[in-house]
Amino acid sequence: MDKLLIKDAGALDGSIKISGAKNAALPILMGALLVDGVTTIGNLPHLNDVTTTLELMGRLGAKLTIDDKFNVEIDSRNIHSHEAPYELVKTMRASILVLGPLLARFGEAVVSLPGGCAIGSRPVNLHIEGMREMGADIEVEAGYVKAKSDGRLKGAKIVMEMVSVGATENLIMAAALADGTSVIENAAREPEVVDLANFLNSMGAKISGAGTSEITIEGVERLHSGHHDVLPDRIETGTYLVAAAMTRGRIRCRNTDPNILDAVLVKLKEAGAEVTTGDDWIELDMHGKRPKAVNIKTAPYPGFPTDMQAQFCAMNAVAEGTGTITETIFENRFMHVLEMQRMGADIAIEGNTAICRGVEQLSGAQVMATDLRASASLVLAGLCADGETLVDRIYHIDRGYETIEEKLQNLGASIKRIG
Numbered sequence: 001m002d003k004l005l006i007k008d009a010g011a012l013d014g015s016i017k018i019s020g021a022k023n024a025a026l027p028i029l030m031g032a033l034l035v036d037g038v039t040t041i042g043n044l045p046h047l048n049d050v051t052t053t054l055e056l057m058g059r060l061g062a063k064l065t066i067d068d069k070f071n072v073e074i075d076s077r078n079i080h081s082h083e084a085p086y087e088l089v090k091t092m093r094a095s096i097l098v099l100g101p102l103l104a105r106f107g108e109a110v111v112s113l114p115g116g117c118a119i120g121s122r123p124v125n126l127h128i129e130g131m132r133e134m135g136a137d138i139e140v141e142a143g144y145v146k147a148k149s150d151g152r153l154k155g156a157k158i159v160m161e162m163v164s165v166g167a168t169e170n171l172i173m174a175a176a177l178a179d180g181t182s183v184i185e186n187a188a189r190e191p192e193v194v195d196l197a198n199f200l201n202s203m204g205a206k207i208s209g210a211g212t213s214e215i216t217i218e219g220v221e222r223l224h225s226g227h228h229d230v231l232p233d234r235i236e237t238g239t240y241l242v243a244a245a246m247t248r249g250r251i252r253c254r255n256t257d258p259n260i261l262d263a264v265l266v267k268l269k270e271a272g273a274e275v276t277t278g279d280d281w282i283e284l285d286m287h288g289k290r291p292k293a294v295n296i297k298t299a300p301y302p303g304f305p306t307d308m309q310a311q312f313c314a315m316n317a318v319a320e321g322t323g324t325i326t327e328t329i330f331e332n333r334f335m336h337v338l339e340m341q342r343m344g345a346d347i348a349i350e351g352n353t354a355i356c357r358g359v360e361q362l363s364g365a366q367v368m369a370t371d372l373r374a375s376a377s378l379v380l381a382g383l384c385a386d387g388e389t390l391v392d393r394i395y396h397i398d399r400g401y402e403t404i405e406e407k408l409q410n411l412g413a414s415i416k417r418i419g
């Protein structure tokens with residue numbers, strides 16, 4: 001199993017290109033199953049989750065052509081299977097997003113439940129309830145969601161009991177081919193939901209209000225061929241910005257979108273960073289100063305993203321002063337804290353809050369990655385720890401960060417992958 005070996009090499013300095021967003025790429029690829037034609041997707045990140053999704057689409061009967069820049073052409077005209085098996089679904093929570101497209105287009109879907117994971121139980125009741133309201137007959141049996149619809153799904157008004165990114169996306173996709181108009185209230189407002197809606201609209205869907213908490217979808221009979229470029233990854237961007245802040249360095253992130261990172265940039269400025277932005281770039285400069293600890297409370301967009309919480313926890317661990325991190329989205333997203341404590345961090349967990357008292361210097365240790373962002377935060381901690389840090393189980397990182405070691409090496413970090 002691959003590991004990452006990291007040593008403190010001082011302040012990061014340089015420029016990197018940000019990849020397309022994992023969390024937009026996955027629903028968009030699943031959304032291509034709705035299209036009775038050929039879709040091409042650009043700016044796809046080369047990640048394990050994307051490869052798993054492509055494998056799943058291939059098993060369902062989609063014909064895939066991938067060029068050397070990782071642009072993917074998907075011919076979904078001859079889908080012949082409507083089942084997403086456990087062996088593929090287990091590695092990736094987002095695979096539940098095939099449910100809406102398969103059910104909407106073929107009136108049938110059998111999708112394995114992805115199971116719990118390190119950050120929490122992650123149920124899919126909102127996905128199922130919403131599709132039932134559109135007339136689907138759904139049973140959960142032997143670990144599989146088995147859904148059927150007699151003819152097209154029916155447009156419905158769905159009031160979401162809580163804000164869910166995945167359920168909003170699944171229901172948009174289900175409603176895109178439904179008979180009649182659907183309205184999703186209390187919808188997630190994440191930029192990735194907007195990107196999915198833009199993608200589907202460019203294929204002929206009629207979705208309005210994405211990016212607000214009320215989304216209206218006028219069902220159409222079919223979607224047609226088209227092209228879409230995935231939006232930049234705001235979480236990858238934020239991760240590298242924090243890496244630069246922690247190491248008292250300077251970074252320019254290119255091919256990104258500063259307009260979807262407000263909550264993160266505000267906190268970086270509060271930590272003492274000078275942040276400058278252009279149309280598609282963000283620059284952060286610490287001018288050699290140690291960051292100041294910040295208080296964070298995660299919330300649905302446009303609040304502070306839960307996917308950036310672990311990285312800010314790492315920053316607080318080496319910052320000046322004390323900062324609190326309150327996690328409100330997932331019930332168990334502090335696994336990184338236990339590993340950081342092994343590196344000498346002074347962090348106490350009280351309920352859903354981590355109280356971090358910054359220390360002058362962390363010390364390198366062997367640590368275990370438990371989930372995607374926890375792994376990223378341990379890599380960041382390793383960048384400013386004394387001695388060597390060995391991060392184990394980095395398959396989690398490969399789910400969400402494209403060539404992380406190369407990008408960090410370009411910024412001057414000492415990091416290498418060992419088998």
Ligand SMILES: CC(=O)N[C@H]1[C@@H](OP(=O)(O)OP(=O)(O)OC[C@H]2O[C@@H](n3ccc(=O)[nH]c3=O)[C@H](O)[C@@H]2O)O[C@H](CO)[C@@H](O)[C@@H]1O
Nearest residue numbers: 023094122123124125126127163164165166167307329330
């Ligand atoms: C592939 C992808 O885009 N993943 C992101 C997506 O995950 P995902 O879409 O799985 O997260 P949700 O927004 O659905 O989860 C938010 C909360 O709702 C709960 N919930 C969700 C669905 C449901 O049917 N029932 C229910 O109770 C979850 O347990 C959680 O407490 O949004 C999360 C929250 O921003 C991010 O951390 C993930 O990176």
Ligand SMILES: C=C(OP(=O)(O)O)C(=O)O
Nearest residue numbers: 023093094307372373400
């Ligand atoms: C939790 C995450 O992803 P997923 O929903 O794919 O597990 C994440 O991107 O931090």
